[in-house]
Amino acid sequence: MESLPKLHSTFIKSLIDLLNHDNRIDSLLGAGSMIHGGFDEYSDIDLIIVIKSEFYSDVMSKRKEFANSLNGLLSSFTGEHVGEPRLLICLYSVPELLHVDLKFVNIDHLNQGLIENPIILWTSQKSTVETILKESKIDWPNQSSQWFEDRAWIWLHYATAKVLRGELYEAIGMLAFFREKVLGPLIHRRLSRSQRGMRKIDFLDFNSKDTLLQTIATYSKQSIISSLKKCIELYIDLRQDQPPLSLIKGMPNILIDMIDS
Template identity: 50%
Template sequence: MLSTLPDLHRSFAEQFKLKFQSDSRIHSLLAGGSLVHGGFDKYSDLDFVVVVDPHYYDNIMAQRIVIAGTLGHLLHAFTGEHVGEPRLLICLYGPELLHVDLKFVTLDMLTQRVEEPAVLFTRDSLALECQLAKFKAQWPDMTPEWFESRAWIWLHYAVVKLGRGELFEAIGMLSFFREQVLGPMLFRRANLPQRGVRRIEFHGIDPDDLLTSTLATHDSDSVSMAIRKAVDAYINLRADALPENIADDAARWAVLAMLKAGTRT
């Protein structure tokens, strides 16, 4: 597997593998991301799951940045609380820049997972295989009701920011809406895992340019039109799997009325 990677990635991955193999506290090293999903290229990150002996887990967690610094020329690193994953260490290595994610877990933590990892090394293949076999990887796709509960609140946020003249905030919300709602719903339409807007250009799943129609410049009329297009795109995609919590669509009409009133002032 590693032999197929670009030179920079292969060199780092092999170096990481050797370093972790030499540390008796490390039970296994697993790889995920593009290495298992496919589409790996020179722009890809390296995503590793470091399985730690539970007796040393707290110690390893306390020393994560120090350990990461022994693996290569570490420029910066921070932990992943912003994505709800405090076990994750996000690293940037140099001098030729490479993004590497290191998630530190124990065997018992290999429960809920979104992908089936590749095993780069393990000290106990039977224990690892048994643990992985207990649970099936499942991508966290959202339900129609999840989208409906959030869509109009987020769109309302964009409308009020537009009304106040906070165009950057409104544009930011539209970007967030594409990532959290429209992109995943386009993936759903294509019967693919809902991966935000990741690589969406390469899947060819937006032939009607629903996403590009929601792009705005720093101009009130442009932002207003983009919000309207975001509403249209959501209604278009919502029809694929109607949520049970539409009710009378009151939130939709209220948001549109507010947007219309705001553009007249």
């Protein structure tokens, strides 16, 4: 933790002090940027709190109280919107603002659905968490080529319909969604990286960077149409790396004809 910014390391140390007096907790694990690199003063803290099985229901029912037992909690909400109800997303002021994700996991289920290999920040004396992690399968949820193909043209058609109707804000939002769900992951795939949306794209070196920039639209119909065409162009380019088994034929021309009509 010595390599972390002072604000972050101080928070983690205060949490460990709390855990040392809580016999319900087995371990504290670090995830996110602590694993992938690039941790800096702007980083969130991604933490996994491993609960002894007999206390899991109790801790889960009181997880907001748990978060509030650390000084400086301003607000928190659970992570159903990302399909993870075990997650508590918190904003602290300690005294600077700090975003902390607390994921509460039953130790008996720790080896299920791991998408990254967390680091152990603290563990109780009788913990088996190190052995569990060593024996666990780590599987980042990368999507298949067919997954992208089945969705890309529906999303691009949605953006096309909205800009032609004059719903420019909705169309701009859809283009941002398309970058997050399709273009970003495929750029990561091209670079043999885990598909992490648009994360760290700014710092990567890839030959379609100029085209990606042109997918960002301003509030004008002409700009959105131009960006939409660049989304189509870039998707077709990235799709060639690992072509899907079943192409939705004719869609580029159909959308371009819609746009230009």
